[in-house]
Amino acid sequence: xxxxxxxxxxxxxxxxxxxxxxxxxxxxxxxxxxxxxxxxxxxxxxxxxxxxxxxxxxxxxxxxxxxxxxxxxxxxxxxxxxxxxxxxxxxxxxxxxxxxxxxxxxxxxxxxxxxxxxxxxxxxxxxxxxxxxxxxxxxxxxxxxxxxxxxxxxxxxxxxxxx
Amino acid sequence: xxxxxxxxxxxxxxxxxxxxxxxxxxxxxxxxxxxxxxxxxxxxxxxxxxxxxxxxxxxxxxxxxxxxxxxxxxxxxxxxxxxxxxxxxxxxxxxxxxxxxxxxxxxxxxxxxxxxxxxxxxxxxxxxxxxxxxxxxxxxxxxxxxxxxxxxxxxxxxxxxxx
Amino acid sequence: xxxxxxxxxxxxxxxxxxxxxxxxxxxxxxxxxxxxxxxxxxxxxxxxxxxxxxxxxxxxxxxxxxxxxxxxxxxxxxxxxxxxxxxxxxxxxxxxxxxxxxxxxxxxxxxxxxxxxxxxxxxxxxxxxxxxxxxxxxxxxxxxxxxxxxxxxxxxxxxxxxx
Amino acid sequence: xxxxxxxxxxxxxxxxxxxxxxxxxxxxxxxxxxxxxxxxxxxxxxxxxxxxxxxxxxxxxxxxxxxxxxxxxxxxxxxxxxxxxxxxxxxxxxxxxxxxxxxxxxxxxxxxxxxxxxxxxxxxxxxxxxxxxxxxxxxxxxxxxxxxxxxxxxxxxxxxxxx
Amino acid sequence: xxxxxxxxxxxxxxxxxxxxxxxxxxxxxxxxxxxxxxxxxxxxxxxxxxxxxxxxxxxxxxxxxxxxxxxxxxxxxxxxxxxxxxxxxxxxxxxxxxxxxxxxxxxxxxxxxxxxxxxxxxxxxxxxxxxxxxxxxxxxxxxxxxxxxxxxxxxxxxxxxxx
Amino acid sequence: xxxxxxxxxxxxxxxxxxxxxxxxxxxxxxxxxxxxxxxxxxxxxxxxxxxxxxxxxxxxxxxxxxxxxxxxxxxxxxxxxxxxxxxxxxxxxxxxxxxxxxxxxxxxxxxxxxxxxxxxxxxxxxxxxxxxxxxxxxxxxxxxxxxxxxxxxxxxxxxxxxx
Numbered sequence: 001x002x003x004x005x006x007x008x009x010x011x012x013x014x015x016x017x018x019x020x021x022x023x024x025x026x027x028x029x030x031x032x033x034x035x036x037x038x039x040x041x042x043x044x045x046x047x048x049x050x051x052x053x054x055x056x057x058x059x060x061x062x063x064x065x066x067x068x069x070x071x072x073x074x075x076x077x078x079x080x081x082x083x084x085x086x087x088x089x090x091x092x093x094x095x096x097x098x099x100x101x102x103x104x105x106x107x108x109x110x111x112x113x114x115x116x117x118x119x120x121x122x123x124x125x126x127x128x129x130x131x132x133x134x135x136x137x138x139x140x141x142x143x144x145x146x147x148x149x150x151x152x153x154x155x156x157x158x159x160x161x162x163x
Numbered sequence: 164x165x166x167x168x169x170x171x172x173x174x175x176x177x178x179x180x181x182x183x184x185x186x187x188x189x190x191x192x193x194x195x196x197x198x199x200x201x202x203x204x205x206x207x208x209x210x211x212x213x214x215x216x217x218x219x220x221x222x223x224x225x226x227x228x229x230x231x232x233x234x235x236x237x238x239x240x241x242x243x244x245x246x247x248x249x250x251x252x253x254x255x256x257x258x259x260x261x262x263x264x265x266x267x268x269x270x271x272x273x274x275x276x277x278x279x280x281x282x283x284x285x286x287x288x289x290x291x292x293x294x295x296x297x298x299x300x301x302x303x304x305x306x307x308x309x310x311x312x313x314x315x316x317x318x319x320x321x322x323x324x325x326x
Numbered sequence: 327x328x329x330x331x332x333x334x335x336x337x338x339x340x341x342x343x344x345x346x347x348x349x350x351x352x353x354x355x356x357x358x359x360x361x362x363x364x365x366x367x368x369x370x371x372x373x374x375x376x377x378x379x380x381x382x383x384x385x386x387x388x389x390x391x392x393x394x395x396x397x398x399x400x401x402x403x404x405x406x407x408x409x410x411x412x413x414x415x416x417x418x419x420x421x422x423x424x425x426x427x428x429x430x431x432x433x434x435x436x437x438x439x440x441x442x443x444x445x446x447x448x449x450x451x452x453x454x455x456x457x458x459x460x461x462x463x464x465x466x467x468x469x470x471x472x473x474x475x476x477x478x479x480x481x482x483x484x485x486x487x488x489x
Numbered sequence: 490x491x492x493x494x495x496x497x498x499x500x501x502x503x504x505x506x507x508x509x510x511x512x513x514x515x516x517x518x519x520x521x522x523x524x525x526x527x528x529x530x531x532x533x534x535x536x537x538x539x540x541x542x543x544x545x546x547x548x549x550x551x552x553x554x555x556x557x558x559x560x561x562x563x564x565x566x567x568x569x570x571x572x573x574x575x576x577x578x579x580x581x582x583x584x585x586x587x588x589x590x591x592x593x594x595x596x597x598x599x600x601x602x603x604x605x606x607x608x609x610x611x612x613x614x615x616x617x618x619x620x621x622x623x624x625x626x627x628x629x630x631x632x633x634x635x636x637x638x639x640x641x642x643x644x645x646x647x648x649x650x651x652x
Numbered sequence: 653x654x655x656x657x658x659x660x661x662x663x664x665x666x667x668x669x670x671x672x673x674x675x676x677x678x679x680x681x682x683x684x685x686x687x688x689x690x691x692x693x694x695x696x697x698x699x700x701x702x703x704x705x706x707x708x709x710x711x712x713x714x715x716x717x718x719x720x721x722x723x724x725x726x727x728x729x730x731x732x733x734x735x736x737x738x739x740x741x742x743x744x745x746x747x748x749x750x751x752x753x754x755x756x757x758x759x760x761x762x763x764x765x766x767x768x769x770x771x772x773x774x775x776x777x778x779x780x781x782x783x784x785x786x787x788x789x790x791x792x793x794x795x796x797x798x799x800x801x802x803x804x805x806x807x808x809x810x811x812x813x814x815x
Numbered sequence: 816x817x818x819x820x821x822x823x824x825x826x827x828x829x830x831x832x833x834x835x836x837x838x839x840x841x842x843x844x845x846x847x848x849x850x851x852x853x854x855x856x857x858x859x860x861x862x863x864x865x866x867x868x869x870x871x872x873x874x875x876x877x878x879x880x881x882x883x884x885x886x887x888x889x890x891x892x893x894x895x896x897x898x899x900x901x902x903x904x905x906x907x908x909x910x911x912x913x914x915x916x917x918x919x920x921x922x923x924x925x926x927x928x929x930x931x932x933x934x935x936x937x938x939x940x941x942x943x944x945x946x947x948x949x950x951x952x953x954x955x956x957x958x959x960x961x962x963x964x965x966x967x968x969x970x971x972x973x974x975x976x977x978x
Contacts, residue, residue, distance in 0.1 A: 008217075008290050015216045015290070015382070017389055021353070021408040021428045027673070053178045053871065054171070056667070060726050060875055061237050063669055067722055067730050070393055072231070072282050073289050074224050074386050078393050078407060081730060082673040082758060102673045106408060110296065111289050118281045119235050121303070126236050126274050127171050127178070129305075133273065133316045137303035140284070142296055153296045178871070180878055184842070184897040184917045190510070216382065219504070223386055223563050226506055230559055230567050233882055237875050241882050241896060244567060245510040245595060265510045269897060334543070334616050341542045341616070341708070343715055347679070347734040347754045379504045380497070387563050394561070396719055398608050399615045400550050400712050404719050404733060432734060436622065437615050444607050445561050447629070452562050452600050453497050453504070459599065459631055459642045466610070466626035468618075479622045516836070542708065545830070549712055549889050552832055556885055556893050570893060571836040571921060591836045660869070660942050667868045667942070705830045706823070713889050720887070724934050725941050726876050762948065763941050770933050771887050773955070778888050778926050779823050779830070785925065785957050785968045792936070792952035794944075805948045 008075050017075045023106040028147030030110045034117035036095040036124045037136045043093060045131055054127040055088035058097065062086035062120030066101055069115045079105045079112070086116050088124075095124050098143070108148045114140060171238050180238045186269040191310030193273045197280035197303045199258040199287045205294045206256060217290040218251035221260065225249035225283030229264055232278045242268045242275070249279050251287075258287050261306070271311045277303060334401050343401045349432040354473030356436045360443035362421040362450045363462045369419060371457055380453040381414035384423065388412035388446030392427055395441045405431045405438070412442050414450075421450050424469070434474045440466060497564050506564045512595040517636030519599045523606035525584040525613045526625045532582060534620055543616040544577035547586065551575035551609030555590055558604045568594045568601070575605050577613075584613050587632070597637045603629060660727050669727045675758040680799030682762045686769035688747040688776045689788045695745060697783055706779040707740035710749065714738035714772030718753055721767045731757045731764070738768050740776075747776050750795070760800045766792060823890050832890045838921040843962030845925045849932035851910040851939045852951045858908060860946055869942040870903035873912065877901035877935030881916055884930045894920045894927070901931050903939075910939050913958070923963045929955060 008015050038046070046054055063084045070078040083102040088095055099116035101109040121137045128135055145153045171178050201209070209217055226247045233241040246265040251258060262279035264272040284300045291298055308316045334341050364372070372380055389410045396404040409428040414421060425442035427435040447463045454461060471479045497504050527535070535543055552573045559567040572591040577584055588605035590598040610626045617624055634642045660667050690698070698706055715736045722730040735754040740747060751768035753761040773789045780787055797805045823830050853861070861869055878899045885893040898917040903910060914931035916924040936952045943950060960968045 008220075008293070015220055015386070017410045018293075019409040019411070019428075021430075023408075056868065056871060057171075057178055057237055057875060060667070060872060061235065064237075064723075064726055064879075065235055068231075068235070071390075072224065072228055072235075073286055074220055074227075074390055076289060080406065080732065080757075082675075083671040084669045085671070102671075104673075105406075110292060111285065114285055114288060114300075118285055118300070118303075122274065122277055122281055123236055125277060125305075126239060129273060130171070130181075130313075133305055133308065134318060135305075137277075137281070138301070140281075140300035140303075141298075142288075142292075145296065150293075155297060178875070180899045182898040182900075182917075184919075186897075219379065219382060220386060223383060223504070227390075227560075227563055234879075237879055243569065243594075243895065245512075246508040247506045248508070265508075267510075268895075334546075334619070341546055341712070343736045344619075345735040345737070345754075347756075349734075383497075383504055383563055387561065390563075391561055394557075397716075398550065398554055398557070398561075399612055400546055400553075400716055402615060406732065431732075436618060437611065440611055440614060440626075444611055444626070444629075448600065448603055448607055449562055451603060451631075452565060455599060455631075456497075456507075456639075459634065460644060461631075463603075463607070463629035464627070466607075466629075468614075468622055468624075471622065476619075481623060545705065545708060546712060549709060549830070553716075553886075553889055569895065569920075571838075572834040573832045574834070591834075593836075660872075660945070667872055670945075709823075709830055709889055713887065716889075717887055720883075724876065724880055724883070724887075725938055726872055726879075728941060762944060763937065766937055766940060766952075770937055770952070770955075774926065774929055774933055775888055777929060777957075778891060781925060781957075782823070782833075782965075785960065786970060787957075789929075789933070789955035790953070792933075792955075794940075794948050794950075797948065802945075807949060 015075060020077060020106040025104055025106055026147050027104055028108045029100065029102045030108060030113035030145040031098060031100045031143040032113035032117045032141065033143050034097040034121040034140045035138045036121050037138050038093060038095060038128065039132050042128045042131045054124060057127060058120040058123040059086045059088050061123040062097065062099060062116040065119030066112045066116040069112045072115060073111050076111050077107050079103050079109060081112060084116060086120055097121055108145055110142055110145055114142060178238060183240060183269040188267055188269055189310050190267055191271045192263065192265045193271060193276035193308040194261060194263045194306040195276035195280045195304065196306050197260040197284040198301045199284050200299045200301050201256060201258060201291065202295050205291045208294055217287060220290060221283040221286040222249045222251050224286040225260065225262060225279040228282030229275045229279040232275045235278060236274050239274050240270050242266050242272060244275060247279060249283055260284055271308055273305055273308055277305060341401060346403060346432040351430055351432055352473050353430055354434045355426060355428045356434060356439035356471040357424060357426045357469040358439035358443045358467065359469050360423040360447040360466045361464045362447050363464050364419060364421060364454065365458050368454045368457045380450060383453060384446040384449040385412045385414050387449040388423065388425060388442040391445030392438045392442040395438045398441060399437050402437050403433050405429050405435060407438060410442060412446055423447055434471055436468055436471055440468060504564060509566060509595040514593055514595055515636050516593055517597045518589065518591045519597060519602035519634040520587060520589045520632040521602035521606045521630065522632050523586040523610040523629045524627045525610050526627050527582060527584060527617065528621050531617045531620045543613060546616060547609040547612040548575045548577050550612040551586065551588060551605040554608030555601045555605040558601045561604060562600050565600050566596050568592050568598060570601060573605060575609055586610055597634055599631055599634055603631060667727065672729060672758040677756055677758055678799050679756055680760045681752065681754045682760060682765035682797040683750060683752045683795040684765035684769045684793065685795050686749040686773040686792045687790045688773050689790050690745060690747060690780065691784050694780045694783045706776060709779060710772040710775040711738045711740050713775040714749065714751060714768040717771030718764045718768040721764045724767060725763050728763050729759050731755050731761060733764060736768060738772055749773055760797055762794055762797055766794060830890065835892060835921040840919055840921055841962050842919055843923045844915065844917045845923060845928035845960040846913060846915045846958040847928035847932045847956065848958050849912040849936040849955045850953045851936045852953050853908060853910060853943065854947050857943045857946045869939060872942060873935040873938040874901045874903050876938040877912065877914060877931040880934030881927045881931040884927045887930060888926050891926050892922050894918050894924060896927060899931060901935055912936055923960055925957055925960055929957060
């Protein structure tokens with residue numbers, strides 16, 4: 001009863017790539033966010049850097065990772081991507097990474113947006129781990145998606161600090 | 164003052180791969196964890212699946228991603244890996260993904276362990292997103308590392324539910 | 327006289343990627359099959375596994391490999407893929423792997439279908455080689471293709487056991 | 490009883506990468522063979538080519554694929570490879586592809602040798618498919634391996650034509 | 653004032669992938685050239701080879717690299733490619749590598765054409781470096797591009813020897 | 816007579832990966848340089864950028880490309896890399912990219928050093944091509960190598976402007 005809605009499953013319970021061969025090519029977008037908690041010491045180390053490079057490296061890593069999504073996520077379709085944007089800002093002791101990905105395709109780019117911020121967050125960890133190995137990637141979520149049969153999705157706003 | 168400890172930076176503030184050419188080859192290991200919060204409806208969907216495949220796909224994706232770490236994280240060294248293990252269990256409404264990676268090498272495998280659970284967590288999202296797009300990857304952390312000059316690290320236990 | 331029909335060759339005999347720049351985007355599909363002969367001991371080992379995982383791992387490896395076809399086969403065009411399906415069944419002492427791949431593109435997906443079953447078959451070998459290194463991948467063939475200027479192709483049925 | 494020997498399985502039946510962290514680094518080699526059956530027409534087409542390029546392209550594709558084995562086969566360890574050789578000869582209406590791979594490592598290179606000939610065989614198909622889509626990859630087998638705890642393996646000679 | 657024309661930059665000076673989501677899919681092509689200077693001794697070594705393989709390997713490497721452009725160049729869009737051609741000729745003591753790449757896409761293939769000849773040139777170096785490590789890749793330039801909003805570009809002819 | 820010194824060739828003239836299975840693991844390093852000629856207008860565009868990001872992106876792309884060398888150059892051995900450094904400076908109207916790569920391995924890292932600067936130079940082109948498509952990559956050369964049976968190599972200094 002419930003299983004048919006898990007679209008990666010076949011009737012016998014084994015997994016499959018979702019068949020999108022009958023779906024229309026439409027404009028689709030998705031945005032995602034990751035939050036990385038840094039200690040005060042690491043934040044000072046980042047701030048002391050005149051170029052702010054750690055965040056730039058993280059942004060680039062996120063952009064490049066979005067292009068690798070179909071290699072990483074077993075049942076993802078390879079898609080042409082028209083736009084990949086990754087932002088990195090420091091907000092209240094955290095690095096906030098947000099991505100926006102756009103395509104004209106038969107299926108959506110949620111996974112590309114999520115992969116971008118996940119790898120950007122891992123890169124922040126890598127750039128700072130010599131100072132602090134207890135850095136936490138605290139959250140990776142889909143913020144919004146547009147296009148496609150399932151229609152738009154927008155994450156209900158909740159104060160991040162409350163989570 | 165603080166910057167020298169951010170080992171990915173050069174004196175002029177630009178980034179670099181850490182030079183490990185003088186370091187000794189020793190046994191090193193790292194473990195990481197990701198937690199993915201699923202709604203009750205998604206959990207029921209997973210449970211109804213006689214083969215529990217979503218978690219197996221996630222585990223495989225994590226193992227394969229660990230092997231791609233140096234491609235994803237810009238300043239990571241490519242390392243031979245002797246062991247990659249990824250566990251996936253459902254605990255109190257969450258999928259708990261844990262990884263253990265081992266190597267004999269000149270640098271550690273923290274990023275491999277973290278990449279494994281991050282991609283496994285993204286795969287859980289992908290397998291379930293048709294049911295619920297608000298699934299949250301709630302935490303990605305290093306649990307433990309051994310070997311290397313910086314010595315062992317073990318994450319201080321805090322009840323996961325308290326975070 | 328004969329050479330012009332080997333479309334990967336240029337008049338001087340050197341190889342080339344086939345120029346598809348004037349071809350129309352149409353629906354195309356291809357199916358392929360691989361057969362892997364297992365000994366009775368290995369078959370029992372597979373059967374004893376409550377989850378039948380070896381075949382699931384093989385199926386996933388095949389799906390992921392189809393996405394890498396243009397990286398593996400030097401003169402293949404990178405194509406968007408709309409559907410990749412890989413089946414794995416045990417039939418008369420053999421694992422039968424079959425794939426179906428679909429695209430909307432200017433060229434066909436025969437190589438994607440064949441690559442999927444080839445890598446799935448190699449994965450079966452890998453999963454079972456501790457028990458028996460003499461496992462044989464006995465056959466990899468194209469079963470069917472549709473779409474494209476050359477029209478449909480369907481492999482003439484011959485009893486597999488007769489080959 | 491039998492399952493423990495399927496080394497990719499854990500006690501609960503789920504799959505794993507084999508833990509090689511306690512194994513010694515030793516010299517290891519493996520050889521594999523693939524046979525591709527070509528029709529007389531395709532063979533003439535190949536022969537008419539003054540450079541014999543199809544087989545050279547296949548050899549190169551096989552060498553490059555061996556380096557990608559750990560990306561393709563989910564539970565394979567990434568290994569340094571010291572030698573990859575792929576031969577391609579036409580014998581009695583077939584292309585015979587043989588590979589030899591060598592390493593100094595904690596685990597063997599059987600999968601690298603098999604992947605090399607499998608991808609080389611797929612490349613032969615790709616180079617010739619414009620002439621004949623019914624080309625068969627007839628066999629992919631391990632011929633020999635040396636090194637490692639399980640000791641040497643050598644495929645029992647059987648006349649290939651008898652199979 | 654000038655910065656807006658560097659399309660990979662955002663107003664704050666940080667880099668981005670160029671947003672092509674509003675652009676039309678049109679036919680685009682690009683050609684590039686690399687020149688590799690070989691010493692007389694290396695040229696003789698190449699000439700003595702009855703198959704001229706070094707140049708064939710270089711051509712194949714260039715074709716395969718064009719397909720990897722979006723993986724290598726951080727802010728490149730992944731594009732479907734309809735045609736990739738790489739030529740290699742010996743002209744006045746140099747290997748001249750030229751590429752032509754075609755697509756139907758929202759952005760151009762200049763980087764694909766340049767990447768093809770760059771990697772082909774590196775491969776010539778690799779094939780010959782045992783004889784001479786002072787081989788120079790002397791020039792990598794875009795020869796021509798067509799399609800796209802910026803219109804056609806054609807490199808002004810200058811005698812190569814004058815440079 | 817001459818051919819045996821082209822180590823990528825077998826006696827029959829076909830290509831091969833060089834067999835390094837008998838060679839010793841030793842420390843090896845290599846440095847390479849690429850020069851990219853920019854017009855005055857592009858240089859001003861770069862200078863106006865408060866973060867100098869184009870060169871940082873190029874450096875990162877070079878570091879990441881060094882890790883992909885064995886994927887790009889068909890007959891290269893995959894090697895563990897201990898250090899990859901890429902510098903980018905503006906000198907007399909040119910971007911000078913230099914790399915240093917180190918390993919402990921059975922073969923050298925010349926190709927890794929050359930690939931790093933080649934891809935860094937292509938990235939400079941990509942970042943600036945909206946302003947000027949006639950940018951020239953003017954030179955890619957090996958500067959130095961140490962370690963290995965063939966002994967050290969150091970490029971004879973010639974004033975770059977004289978070339």
